[in-house]
Amino acid sequence: MGYIKGAFGVKGWVKVQPSTEYTDSLLDYSQWRLVQGNDVMMATLLNGHVANGELHVKFEQIQDRDSAALLRGYTIYIPREQFAEPDENEFYWTDLMGMQVHNRDNACLGEVINIMETGAHDVLVVKGEFGEKLIPFVSQFIDDVNELTQTITVDWGVDY
Incomplete structure (x- = not known):
């Protein structure tokens, strides 16, 4: 669904490069699965917005810039059970x-x-x-x- 580009600000926000149709589509999901190599973590979305065409998000578990910077390069997955049912003749x-x-x-x-x-x-x-x-x-x-x-x-x- 995308990847984390890096930290944003000093309060633990991250910049996200979504690979969804709309930049803010990922904000519809409260739980994100973050994966980098063998490292997997679940992150709870606390807040998010689009600024200058870029998605910025804040996770409940991340409180500072250093922790946010460690997420750079993580791939974002959304658990399948959170997907909305596609319309007829539409497919993910x-x-x-x-x-x-x-x-x-x-x-x-x-x-x-x-x-x-x-x-x-x-x-x-x-x-x-x-x-x-x-x-x-x-x-x-x-x-x-x-x-x-x-x-x-x-x-x-x-x-x-």
């Missing part, structure tokens, strides 16, 4: 990652290894036997997303 990127992509001829194009935001629409990055494919995640090309079987069916040729 994390749910699409790793899905197998097949075309209408049942040829396996590969696995979703990344998703790019282009502004107009999201694009699946699929890697497999036929190389890397960039498939727009729009109804014109996406026939079905089956979360149960972890497959996506697309209208996309192996030679595109």
Whole structure:
């Protein structure tokens, strides 16, 4: 969901680089899982705001700049049980990652290894036997997303 860029101020605030659609989306979640290597900690969000396009947050457990500075580089995860249910035909990127992509001829194009935001629409990055494919995640090309079987069916040729 993002990472901690460093300390902000002297009272334990941190600067966050979110990888969410909206800069302040992470403020909707009260518990954050912070991970760096084998070090994992749960942090309780006390306060937060956006200033000059940058997200600043204060955790209940962090009281000073030195403690905040130690969080630099931690990756932010939100426990799945806190996610809101997506609307019909909407998906969290994390749910699409790793899905197998097949075309209408049942040829396996590969696995979703990344998703790019282009502004107009999201694009699946699929890697497999036929190389890397960039498939727009729009109804014109996406026939079905089956979360149960972890497959996506697309209208996309192996030679595109």
